[in-house]
Amino acid sequence: MSHKIQVHKQSFSLDPTGAIFWEEKSCLLLSDVHLGKVSHFRKYGAAVPKHAIHKNYLLMDKLVETYQPFEICFLGDLFHSSLNREWVLFENWVARTPAKITLITGNHDIIGPEKFESLEIEQLEECVTEEFLLTHHPEEREGFFNLCGHIHPAVRLQGFGRQRLKLPCFFKTENQMILPAFGEFTGNHVLKPKELDEIFVIAEQQVIQI
Structure with a gap:
């Protein structure tokens, strides 16, 4: 279940x-x-199940079916490293996806821009639209609300006794929203919210504000 918020009179669904x-x-x-x-991991001997390769594509297909977006914007680190055989799967996904695709370059996006150009994917360092600044690394810029990634945010929750739980989250401050990592096997980084920060954790296929 998604969670809806408003920022600068714009509506966002957190999925x-x-x-x-x-x-x-x-x-x-x-x-x-x-x-x-x-x-990449399997190539170097890591015991990662092969079927995990397809999970991201299935999730992206489901998102496209649910929201039917005009545009899909990847906020960096779309591809983990250099080319490998998964690029063919990505080409097939792009071919069947009707939306315009934009990539904000992240630190892991080292594949030559000509490969993305061949798929008609626009690649940018950042995107400014109205009062919003879209980047990969979190950035503060006066007059803009920053939508970004890179951190792979999570929070640690503590219950009664010694119960502890670490959950990925959307991490919102006054002028910024850090998205959780979308990909499988990406890990996360625990952030400590301040008093006015808003945290939206992902748990059991729900987005819950805490």
């Missing part, structure tokens, strides 16, 4: 996959998908 749908722009935002990471 349990870690994606955000920007309703007024009909734009689906995803960050840190890290395609190719499973193949």
